[in-house]
Amino acid sequence: MPEGGPHIVAKDLTMAYGDFLIQQNLNFEIRRGEVFIIMGGSGCGKSTLLKIMIGLKSPKTGDVFYDGKAFWASSKQEQVAVKRKFGTLFQSGALWSGMTLAENIGLALKQYTDLDDAEIREVAAYKLALVGLAGFEDFYPSEISGGMKKRAGLARGMAMDPDILFFDEPSAGLDPISAKLLDDLILELRDSLGTTVVVVTHELESIFAIGDNSVFLDPVTKTQLATGNPKELRDHSPNFDVRNFLMRGTAPQEASAA
């Protein structure tokens, strides 16, 4: 595994739906083992940026570099190889409703490893236990609560021991305690496995609790306003909108001195 250089780099990303521009000129770097937050007000294109990063939607211009290799410029096979290192937790969990939790987690293992069914089941049971769902292997997604679906989705995202975990609004729709537990789990994964974590969220508490680095997207100017550690941005960002966002709309006009 190459060390040193940034793990993920976004270069001059511009994203659009047809002619409708969402964001332009996005440039940021994510280091290995970092928790990176993509934040901004509703409708600024956070989830779209995530879709581009996980290879679901192509950018209009620019590219995302993983370990220095341009993702969108590479071939389909190479993209699949890069994507194998990803784990994704979708906003609603997006568990496959026709399969049990164990089958949900096992699908990636079945696809990419030589493990036999018993071994796959064992891994699935272990991953479920990690997220506090031990014993739920044979439940269908429709039989568990929203918070449990999210955790099961995380277990599925972790099935292949990914290098990078992507989270789309992990704490949306969770009660404060479950949200806190999920935050702790994210930090735990990062610390024990060295996983790089990319989180789309606008929950301030989460942002400050887990974020090492961040990018702030603005829906008005349609570009990034700031990038850096969220706590520092809150206290010292020269941009009023960024500070105001991070202080729940109560920021003073002047930034405090560094």
Place this chain on the structure above:
Amino acid sequence: MSAAAITANDAGAGTVQVALSGDWLLGHGLPGPDPVLDRLRKAPKPSSVAFDTGSLGDWDTGLVTALVAIHRSAEANGVQVDDAGLPEGARRLVALAFAVKEREGARRTDERTPFLQRIGESTLDAWNAGKELLAFVGEMILSARRFFTGKATYLRSDILLHIEEAGADALPIVTLISFLIGMIFAFVGVMQLNMFGAGIFTANLVALAMVREMSAIMTGIIMAGRTGAAYAAQIGTMKVNEEVDALSTLGINPMDFLVTPRVIALILMMPLLSLYSSLMGILGGMLVGLIMLDVSLQQYVQQTISAVGLNSLFGGLFKSLVYGILVALAGCQQGIACGSSAMAVGQATTQAVVRGIVLIVVSASVLTVIYINLGI
């Protein structure tokens, strides 16, 4: 409870005094702000509006909407609003309504598209739909190749499940409809053919019609309504739920995982269902024939067997195979192309059935012409 009233009086010095009285509650026949709005527009132009709410009773949104309308009109006419006379709560609610400026371009205006433009747009839509369908066919062929070379990811249990849903589960409805169709044909046949003493040929009529055309078309239409719709709804819902995205991020092609197993299940089941449907139709016809005609069971069966050649049989089965492909194609394509809302799933399902049936009928005509030219 007293009736709501509103009056606008000139109070001197260019001030219009708006007197509000009674209970201003929604759904109780409110007078609305029109007297005030009329006064604001008329000369001599007032310089300010003031309110007198001394005899105002209960009020709710009904009052506030009237006040907002007065404010808007005053603003447009350059008239000062002095809202000191309003109840405290109403004043704050009005202020809240004006706190955030209307976003530019947020208000949608009703545009009527000219007739020619609408024709043009729907033509383009149809053209694009055709292109999408063709692209989907291409993807499906590539996916089928991966399936048969063992490179596709899918669950074998999925195929079995789809086979059960598209096959065994469809038997009751296919039985009912085919049996009745066979009976209807036999009725018509007996009535007409008996007129010149050829009643026994009812057996030929029923058997040929069922085997060559009707069984394939009827099962095709049943499957479009049953299975094609189900495919579109299943895949569409998975799309709404981000389940399809989740597959893609794993590097699993949704075509391989979701579409091909469904198509294969339907392709396997359609000829079997069609064969079964022919049999049911012939049995239905036989029931009517035996009751209404003076023939024995043996004669009727003999007549049926002599009427149906292998050409007719295989011609019919081939048709059912084609219809099966078309129904699965329409259903899965609509599912994959589905937008991300509950409404979109409904539209996709409707479109899946409509397209499925249209494709069946069109291809039935084409195939019949080809068969006739080939002499089958």
